[in-house]
Amino acid sequence: MAKPTDTKIANLQDLADLAGVSRATASRALNDNPVISEKTREKLQALAKSHGYSINQKARDFRLQRTSVISVVFMLDIASEQHMSDPFFLDMLGGIADALAEHNYDLLLAHAPVEDVLELRNNRVMQQSDGTIFIGQAQQHGQLNELAEDDTNMVVWGYPVRDKSYVVVSGDNAGGGYASTKHLLELGRRQIAFFGSVDNPENAARHEGYLKALGEYGLDGNPERMVDVPFEMHRAREVIKEMVESGIDLDAAVCVSDVVALATISTLQELGLEVPKDVAVVGYDDISLAAYSNPPLTTIRQNIRHAGRILVESVLGQIQGEHVPDTMLASELVIRKSSGAG
Amino acid sequence: MAKPTDTKIANLQDLADLAGVSRATASRALNDNPVISEKTREKLQALAKSHGYSINQKARDFRLQRTSVISVVFMLDIASEQHMSDPFFLDMLGGIADALAEHNYDLLLAHAPVEDVLELRNNRVMQQSDGTIFIGQAQQHGQLNELAEDDTNMVVWGYPVRDKSYVVVSGDNAGGGYASTKHLLELGRRQIAFFGSVDNPENAARHEGYLKALGEYGLDGNPERMVDVPFEMHRAREVIKEMVESGIDLDAAVCVSDVVALATISTLQELGLEVPKDVAVVGYDDISLAAYSNPPLTTIRQNIRHAGRILVESVLGQIQGEHVPDTMLASELVIRKSSGAG
DNA sequence: CAAAGTCTTGCAATCGATTGCGTTAGTTTC
DNA sequence: GAAACTAACGCAATCGATTGCAAGACTTTG
Numbered sequence: 001m002a003k004p005t006d007t008k009i010a011n012l013q014d015l016a017d018l019a020g021v022s023r024a025t026a027s028r029a030l031n032d033n034p035v036i037s038e039k040t041r042e043k044l045q046a047l048a049k050s051h052g053y054s055i056n057q058k059a060r061d062f063r064l065q066r067t068s069v070i071s072v073v074f075m076l077d078i079a080s081e082q083h084m085s086d087p088f089f090l091d092m093l094g095g096i097a098d099a100l101a102e103h104n105y106d107l108l109l110a111h112a113p114v115e116d117v118l119e120l121r122n123n124r125v126m127q128q129s130d131g132t133i134f135i136g137q138a139q140q141h142g143q144l145n146e147l148a149e150d151d152t153n154m155v156v157w158g159y160p161v162r163d164k165s166y167v168v169v170s171g172d173n174a175g176g177g178y179a180s181t182k183h184l185l186e187l188g189r190r191q192i193a194f195f196g197s198v199d200n201p202e203n204a205a206r207h208e209g210y211l212k213a214l215g216e217y218g219l220d221g222n223p224e225r226m227v228d229v230p231f232e233m234h235r236a237r238e239v240i241k242e243m244v245e246s247g248i249d250l251d252a253a254v255c256v257s258d259v260v261a262l263a264t265i266s267t268l269q270e271l272g273l274e275v276p277k278d279v280a281v282v283g284y285d286d287i288s289l290a291a292y293s294n295p296p297l298t299t300i301r302q303n304i305r306h307a308g309r310i311l312v313e314s315v316l317g318q319i320q321g322e323h324v325p326d327t328m329l330a331s332e333l334v335i336r337k338s339s340g341a342g
Numbered sequence: 343m344a345k346p347t348d349t350k351i352a353n354l355q356d357l358a359d360l361a362g363v364s365r366a367t368a369s370r371a372l373n374d375n376p377v378i379s380e381k382t383r384e385k386l387q388a389l390a391k392s393h394g395y396s397i398n399q400k401a402r403d404f405r406l407q408r409t410s411v412i413s414v415v416f417m418l419d420i421a422s423e424q425h426m427s428d429p430f431f432l433d434m435l436g437g438i439a440d441a442l443a444e445h446n447y448d449l450l451l452a453h454a455p456v457e458d459v460l461e462l463r464n465n466r467v468m469q470q471s472d473g474t475i476f477i478g479q480a481q482q483h484g485q486l487n488e489l490a491e492d493d494t495n496m497v498v499w500g501y502p503v504r505d506k507s508y509v510v511v512s513g514d515n516a517g518g519g520y521a522s523t524k525h526l527l528e529l530g531r532r533q534i535a536f537f538g539s540v541d542n543p544e545n546a547a548r549h550e551g552y553l554k555a556l557g558e559y560g561l562d563g564n565p566e567r568m569v570d571v572p573f574e575m576h577r578a579r580e581v582i583k584e585m586v587e588s589g590i591d592l593d594a595a596v597c598v599s600d601v602v603a604l605a606t607i608s609t610l611q612e613l614g615l616e617v618p619k620d621v622a623v624v625g626y627d628d629i630s631l632a633a634y635s636n637p638p639l640t641t642i643r644q645n646i647r648h649a650g651r652i653l654v655e656s657v658l659g660q661i662q663g664e665h666v667p668d669t670m671l672a673s674e675l676v677i678r679k680s681s682g683a684g
Numbered sequence: 685c686a687a688a689g690t691c692t693t694g695c696a697a698t699c700g701a702t703t704g705c706g707t708t709a710g711t712t713t714c
Numbered sequence: 715g716a717a718a719c720t721a722a723c724g725c726a727a728t729c730g731a732t733t734g735c736a737a738g739a740c741t742t743t744g
Contacts (some may be wrong), residue, residue, distance in 0.1 A: 024693075062404045364723070
């Protein structure tokens with residue numbers, strides 16, 4: 001609403017002059033410093049509002065020796081060609097952006113080829129930000145640990161591996177892998193494949209959950225049924241084709257992501273197999289398209305937006321000097337038609 | 343590789359002391375100011391490098407009265423529930439982030455409910471950034487214009503509507519709509535529907551292209567075959583169902599996005615129709631999943647990452663005081679099986 | 685009434701870099 | 715050899731806010 005008057009207020013001094021007080025008093029008044037009398041404080045805050053004056057954040061940050069910037073690093077494995085267009089990332093980014101905005105922080109977006117995470121140290125990403133959020137730890141646990149050593153505020157979305165010096169927020173990967181596999185087993189499937197690369201701890205945990213569920217049914221993971229492909233879909237397609245054509249028995253597939261699952265479904269259909277009649281498929285992430293594929297995709301839902309918020313609260317907590325524990329978010333099996341149920 | 347010695351260099355003064363020059367000289371030397379002798383310059387730059395000193399960007403920005411921040415605003419139409427998880431957005435964001443990083447700018451991410459775009463004026467988004475990139479103009483052309491009036495550096499990804507005061511980067515929407523429709527016509531389809539809301543100028547332009555192609559074949563757009571639904575997919579599904587069930591003739595559909603197209607395909611399949619045999623479908627955007635759906639989706643490809651770069655160059659150009667013209671990016675028809683070709 | 689507290693507020697240094705202007709030393713010109 | 719330049723560098727103000735310390739105005743206490 002702000003009814004601006006004629007006088008332009010460009011900085012704190014102007015405001016102070018207008019109110020007939022010193023810059024110092026104006027500063028304290030706007031910051032609700034209790035040492036200032038209520039009368040003065042209200043007067044100044046009202047004046048500021050009515051003149052549409054808001055403090056110069058950059059100057060403030062400069063004086064306070066902070067940046068009000070949190071950097072977000074997407075770990076990219078160039079080799080495996082996983083890239084940011086996976087819808088999963090954007091959901092998470094949305095959650096992060098919202099949470100940061102609420103706390104008056106800016107977002108510095110970067111993506112790092114996993115080979116040189118340490119390079120970030122000489123980069124604005126880490127030098128000129130108050131904290132860093134890593135999305136995915138890829139295979140760089142060691143490097144991340146090194147970064148954590150030099151007392152940076154950082155949090156990683158990934159898997160709580162042993163002997164780590166950084167804080168981790170994770171989904172329940174083992175639980176997710178277990179739940180989806182168990183679901184397929186309960187539907188009577190026995191020849192269950194695992195599709196997706198396990199070269200990072202998160203997927204490895206999902207694979208463990210998968211093995212655990214199989215074990216409970218007296219089965220073990222037949223390596224022939226494990227397609228250890230990166231996220232890149234051309235490759236996945238080829239490998240699945242080879243596998244089916246080489247006659248390996250298969251009546252279900254657990255996939256490490258919805259994108260892999262959707263590609264899997266379309267590959268299977270192309271090969272003349274019916275989903276879920278011949279092969280049931282379960283994905284991971286519940287991206288928005290999952291409900292609209294044909295057949296609709298059974299998947300593991302992680303509340304990714306919420307995860308983004310948790311990540312933010314974690315870094316900000318560290319900045320405040322708090323001791324921040326790891327967090328694991330529950331995941332949920334969303335049953336749709338592709339798994340044969342529904 | 344920086345071989346740090348014992349002396350810690352925290353600021354320019356330290357560096358100057360070490361080199362035995364004044365702070366002023368050090369500053370100019372690092373900024374390649376020609377008034378400094380080559381000898382001195384090289385000495386200081388070498389010293390800075392060997393001690394791992396890099397300038398404090400925030401202090402520099404403060405002094406230079408700038409922010410080194412560009413804000414990116416995603417226009418969200420809450421009502422229509424279009425949200426950031428559309429993969430399209432992330433690709434563009436990636437392009438923007440990369441380009442900004444190259445120019446040493448930070449990215450401030452925000453999304454604005456379209457109702458109160460003007461609110462951004464009192465927000466860090468516009469107050470504490472050097473420029474703003476809007477993704478999508480939704481129905482807020484007027485408000486964007488108002489923002490543009492008060493000499494902000496801004497560029498909009500959208501459609502070059504008439505009488506606008508802001509710079510626009512756009513895809514060739516009319517051309518895209520025309521190309522996809524013409525493709526279907528050439529394949530012999532005549533009952534071509536248009537799926538997607540035209541409440542924003544971009545989609546309206548695609549619709550115009552659609553009509554133009556139909557016109558060339560002596561057809562006109564039967565309003566019954568136009569499904570004016572927002573991006574939200576539940577609704578789309580219902581409406582398509584109603585339409586098919588009410589017996590409207592239909593042998594092809596032009597969709598305003600791949601997400602709509604994929605939902606359309608799965609709805610049609612659910613209704614017992616074959617794609618592309620009974621109904622051919624064309625999407626828009628060429629998101630990564632488009633190639634992996636079943637059948638693979640024919641679509642219009644826009645080089646979205648590149649568009650991101652153009653957007654960045656446009657704002658940065660404005661900051662430099664250049665006159666920046668609008669840009670239109672070519673689009674390309676990617677033919678896959680869903681259209682009946684392939 | 686003087687001494688001792690309270691409350692409020694102001695003074696001035698400070699964060700780290702940039703830059704107009706002045707100064708010094710060296711070079712050229714006549 | 716003095717005047718006039720030129721090249722290279724230093725001095726100090728400046729950007730806008732915060733904050734330790736001191737000081738002024740009152741109030742309370744003995």
